[in-house]
Amino acid sequence: MKIIQWATGAMGKTCLRAVIDRPDLELVGLYVYGERKAGLDAGEIARRPATGVFATQSIEEILALDADVVIHAARLDPPFERHDGDIQRLLRSGKNVISINGGSFPPFWPQERQASFQAACAEGQTSFMGAGLNPGFGAEKLAVLATGVCSDVTSISLRELVDCRAVKSAPYVFDIIGFGSEPGKVDPNHPDWVPGQTMNALFREVVGCVADRLGWKLDGVKTAHxxxxxxxxxxxxxxxxxxxTTARIDWNWLGIEGGETRVDLGIGWTMEAPAAGEAPPPLWTIRVDGTPSVKLDFDLETPSGWTARTTAEQLGVAGAVINAIPAVIAAPPGLQPAPLATHFHAFRRA
Known part of the structure; x- marks a missing residue:
């Protein structure tokens, strides 16, 4: 399978390494945004042996390549739809696209956005799919799977806490995410707050996906940030x-049906160090209220002896993307909700 990697930030670079390391995948193209990386061998960027594939800033060069899948890992910048044009050009050029920034449940998108993507997929006979951890795996797959032992379910929730202290980009931290804002002067639930616009667009569809898979017909999704x-x-x-000023943002989306909260998705982004002696929380705590009720603590760890700076969460995003490649290739043309079951497939060595 021929793969193009689009962007090489922290997440994109981890995906790039995963592609290079898999003998059943062939890297055929690499798109980068920065001039400093343009012209470099993909192996140098990924800290791997030379690949013979060189990074380019030319979209035209990428469009001209023969490839099965583009892994789209551009940084999430407002407005949320700013990358739609590039993705649709890729789809029209005959390349399936997997995005790490949403796309797990396109039926929850605005109709106009759905139509423009569907037209691009139809022209290229290609598919678009979202993959990753959250969104992509935690609620849409793992939390839904946990309901498989229940004869009745009244609600489902997922909690995540993200330590953001290591993020280096000041514009991203202060302007895009919203850290450092004054809580008394900012309403995080106001529709005009830019960080909220981006996050709402990314995670409302997650709530919609969970509800759809459990058969609930939501009246709407409320925020409680x-x-x-x-x-x-x-x-x-x-x-x-x-x-x-703001050191922690608690994002919270509530899927409401008949006045009752069915889906409760909460993600805390913090810049505060844990208290002395405080054990770090699991990546996710999932709660299913039903018969029986279910509580699931889910965490990721780096492999034994791991010395690289790449985190377990970054490795998990790359793994989820790699495991989605067969699904997006096999899917019929169009917008494809993330499949409920994607898992590791052993590769055959030459």
Whole structure:
């Protein structure tokens, strides 16, 4: 299978390594945004042996390649739909696309966006699919799978806490995500707040996907986001968060049916260090209220002896993407909700 990697940020670079390391996948193209990486061998960027595939900033060069799948791992920047044009060009050129930034349940998109993607897929006879951890795996697959032991389910929730202290990009941390904003002057649930617009577009469809798979007909998805101020100045990789400004953002989406909360998706992004002696929480805590009720703590760890800076979560995103490749290739043309079951397939060595 011939693969193009699109973008090489932290997540994209991890996906690139996963492609290079798999003998059953052939890297045929690499798109980068920065001039510093353009012209470099993909192996040099990924800290792997030379591949003979060189990074390019030319979309035309990428479109001209023969490839089965493009792994689209561009950074999430507002507006949320800013990459749609590039993705649709890839689809029209005859390449299936897997995105790490949403796409797990396109039926929840606005009709106009669905139509433009469907037209691109029809022209190229290709498919678009989302894959990753959250969104992509945690709620849509793992939490839904947990209901398989229940004869009745009244609600389902997922909680995640993300330590953001190591993120280096100041524009991303302060302008795009919203850290450092003044809680008293910002309403995180107002539709005009830019960080909220991006996150809502990304995660509302996750709530819609869970509800659809469990047979619930939602009346809507409400937000209950909260900003928590820093108690003192915090020095982080991207700069300084002043006391009294936002050091933690609790994103929360509620899927409502008949006045009852059916799906509760919560993600906390924090710049605060854990308290002394405090054990880190699991990646996800999943709760199913039903008969019986289910509680599932799910975590990821790097392999034994791992010394690279790549985190277990980054490895998990790459694994989810790689395992989705056969599904997107086999799918009929069009927008494809992330399949409920994707799993590791052993590769055959030459």
């Amino acid at each position: 909260m900003l928590r101020p820093a108690q003192s100045d915090l020095e982080i990789a991207a700069g300084v968060i002043r006391a009294g």
